[in-house]
Amino acid sequence: MLNRRRFITLIPVAAIGILGATSAQAQEKLSETDPTGQALGYKEDATKVDVKKFAAYKAGNNCAGCALYSGKAGAVNGPCSAFGGKLVTAKGWCSAYAKKA
Numbered sequence: 001m002l003n004r005r006r007f008i009t010l011i012p013v014a015a016i017g018i019l020g021a022t023s024a025q026a027q028e029k030l031s032e033t034d035p036t037g038q039a040l041g042y043k044e045d046a047t048k049v050d051v052k053k054f055a056a057y058k059a060g061n062n063c064a065g066c067a068l069y070s071g072k073a074g075a076v077n078g079p080c081s082a083f084g085g086k087l088v089t090a091k092g093w094c095s096a097y098a099k100k101a
């Protein structure tokens with residue numbers, strides 16, 4: 001059984017664990033098999049986009065140039081706000097693409 005002092009010392013440890021789990025979830029990678037990703041035609045490699053189905057795709061467009069992408073310049077991947085902050089590849093693409101201003 002936990003005494004009061006032991007319980008109080010465990011609270012910060014539990015809080016760090018919860019924050020760590022939240023942070024890990026935010027860094028989850030978006031899979032091409034994700035139902036929303038599939039609906040939006042997400043591909044980790046933009047050159048693999050089904051252009052018959054997603055005619056809006058233009059060669060050269062990719063996540064790194066999308067306003068919804070917040071990865072660092074030169075990073076392999078970064079968070080996408082269209083997918084709740086999941087990581088998308090810089091060279092990927094989906095039909096929610098919006099060119100950065």
Ligand code: SF4
Binds near residue numbers: 042
């Ligand atoms: S919304 Fe933009 S950054 Fe997100 S997956 Fe689509 S093209 Fe990439």
